[in-house]
Amino acid sequence: MTFSVAVAGASGYGGGELLRLLATHPEFEVRTVTAHSQAGERLRSVHPHLASYGDLVLEQTTPEVLAGHDVVFLALPHGKSGALTEALPADTLVIDAGADHRLEREQDWTDYYPGDWAGTWTYGMPELILEDGGKQRRNLTDTRRIAVPGCNATAVTLALAPALRAGIIGTDDISTVLAVGPSGAGKKASVSMLASELLGNAAPYNAFGGHRHNPEIRQNLRNASGKDVRLSFSPVLVPMARGILATSTASIAEGVDLAKVREVFEDAYGDETFIELMEDGAYPRTADVNGSNRTQIAFGIDERAGRLIVISALDNLGKGTAGAAIQSANIALGIEESHSLPINGVAP
Ligand SMILES: NC(=O)C1=CN([C@@H]2O[C@H](COP(=O)(O)OP(=O)(O)OC[C@H]3O[C@@H](n4cnc5c(N)ncnc54)[C@H](OP(=O)(O)O)[C@@H]3O)[C@@H](O)[C@H]2O)C=CC1
Numbered sequence: 001m002t003f004s005v006a007v008a009g010a011s012g013y014g015g016g017e018l019l020r021l022l023a024t025h026p027e028f029e030v031r032t033v034t035a036h037s038q039a040g041e042r043l044r045s046v047h048p049h050l051a052s053y054g055d056l057v058l059e060q061t062t063p064e065v066l067a068g069h070d071v072v073f074l075a076l077p078h079g080k081s082g083a084l085t086e087a088l089p090a091d092t093l094v095i096d097a098g099a100d101h102r103l104e105r106e107q108d109w110t111d112y113y114p115g116d117w118a119g120t121w122t123y124g125m126p127e128l129i130l131e132d133g134g135k136q137r138r139n140l141t142d143t144r145r146i147a148v149p150g151c152n153a154t155a156v157t158l159a160l161a162p163a164l165r166a167g168i169i170g171t172d173d174i175s176t177v178l179a180v181g182p183s184g185a186g187k188k189a190s191v192s193m194l195a196s197e198l199l200g201n202a203a204p205y206n207a208f209g210g211h212r213h214n215p216e217i218r219q220n221l222r223n224a225s226g227k228d229v230r231l232s233f234s235p236v237l238v239p240m241a242r243g244i245l246a247t248s249t250a251s252i253a254e255g256v257d258l259a260k261v262r263e264v265f266e267d268a269y270g271d272e273t274f275i276e277l278m279e280d281g282a283y284p285r286t287a288d289v290n291g292s293n294r295t296q297i298a299f300g301i302d303e304r305a306g307r308l309i310v311i312s313a314l315d316n317l318g319k320g321t322a323g324a325a326i327q328s329a330n331i332a333l334g335i336e337e338s339h340s341l342p343i344n345g346v347a348p
C-alpha cells in the first residue's frame with residue numbers, strides 16, 4: 001500500500017531529516033513539502049543533499065495544501081501546529097515534531113512555554129516502559145495524532161525509566177548533564193551561531209532548572225513508574241553538528257549490584273531494535289549513533305558515591321526527531337515499525 005505524505009517545515013533541519021529518511025520508505029510517497037519564508041524555493045536549493053527529490057518546490061504551509069494526504073509530518077516552530085491541525089480531517093495521521101501537544105498537565109505547559117496550552121496527543125516514544133510493564137507502543141496503534149518527544153527528553157527518559165520503574169534508584173536527587181549539538185536549536189538559530197563562537201567552546205544554557213524538557217522528562221518518568229521525581233537537567237552546547245550525550249545519575253538502592261542493573265535494562269530493552277545496551281565498560285558515543293535511529297545506553301555503579309550512572313547517546317535529528325516521528329507513524333498505520341529507519345550510523 002502507498003500512503004501519500006506531506007512534510008510541513010520541510011526547509012528546516014527536522015524537515016530535512018524527515019525527507020532524507022522518508023526517501024527510502026517503501027510505503028510512503030512524499031507528494032508535498034511546505035515552508036514559510038522559503039516557500040516558492042526548490043527543495044533542493046534549500047537542502048542540496050536531498051538529491052532524490054528532483055524539482056519538488058516548497059509550498060506555503062496552509063491547511064488547504066496539507067489536506068488530502070494520508071500522513072502529515074509537522075516540523076514547525078512551537079505554537080504553529082494548533083490551528084493548522086484543527087483544520088485537517090480527523091482521519092489524517094498527523095505527527096507533530098514540536099512541543100505543542102506533548103504535555104499532559106496544563107500547569108507544566110504554562111510554567112515553561114509561552115501561549116495557550118493546546119492539549120495532549122499520543123506521545124511518540126514507542127520504547128517508553130509504562131508502570132504496568134507495557135510499552136508506549138501499544139498506545140500508538142490506534143491514534144491519528146502523535147506528539148514527537150523532545151530530543152533531550154528522549155535521551156534522558158530512555159536512560160532512567162527502567163531503573164526508576166524497578167525501584168533501584170531514588171526519586172529525589174536525579175541529575176542529568178547533557179552535551180548537545182547546535183542543530184537541536186533548529187536551522188534558523190544555528191545559522192546565526194558563528195564558528196568563532198561555537199568552535200573551541202562548551203556553553204551551558206538553561207542550566208539552572210529552566211529548560212522546558214524538564215517537565216516532559218518528569219512526566220515520562222511518572223508514566224513509567226507512578227512516581228514523581230525531583231530532577232535537575234543541565235544542557236551544554238558543544239561543537240558537534242548533531243548528537244546528544246546525556247549522563248544521568250541517581251542514588252542507588254541498598255544491595256543493588258551491576259548484575260541486577262543489567263537485568264532491569266535487559267528486561268526493558270532486550271528486544272528493542274533501536275536501543276543498544278552497551279557491554280560493561282563500553283561507552284556510548286555520539287559519533288556511533290549519528291545518522292541512525294539508535295539510542296545507545298551504558299550503565300555503571302559509582303560505589304563510593306552510591307550512585308547509578310547511566311550514559312545515553314542519540315542523534316537529535318534521528319531518534320530525537322525524524323526517526324521517532326517515522327517510527328511512531330509506522331506503528332499507527334500498522335506497517336513494519338522499522339521501515340526507513342537506519343540501524344547503522346555514519347562514520348567518521
Ligand atoms: N532540531 C532538533 O533536533 C529537534 C527539533 N524538534 C522540533 O521540531 C520542530 C522543527 O525544528 P527544526 O527543524 O529544528 O527548526 P528549523 O528552524 O530548522 O525549521 C523550522 C521550519 O519551520 C518553518 N517556519 C518558520 N516559521 C514559521 C511559521 N511562522 N509558520 C510556519 N512555518 C514556519 C521554517 O520555514 P522557512 O525556512 O521557510 O522559514 C522551517 O521549515 C520544532 O518544533 C522543534 O522544537 C524536536 C526535537 C529535536
Ligand SMILES: CC(=O)N[C@@H](CCC(=O)OP(=O)(O)O)C(=O)O
Pocket residue numbers: 097098099149150151152153180181182183184185235237
Ligand atoms: C541546542 C539546543 O538548543 N537544543 C534544543 C533541543 C530542542 C528539542 O529537542 O526539541 P524541542 O524544541 O522540540 O523541545 C534545546 O535544548 O532546547
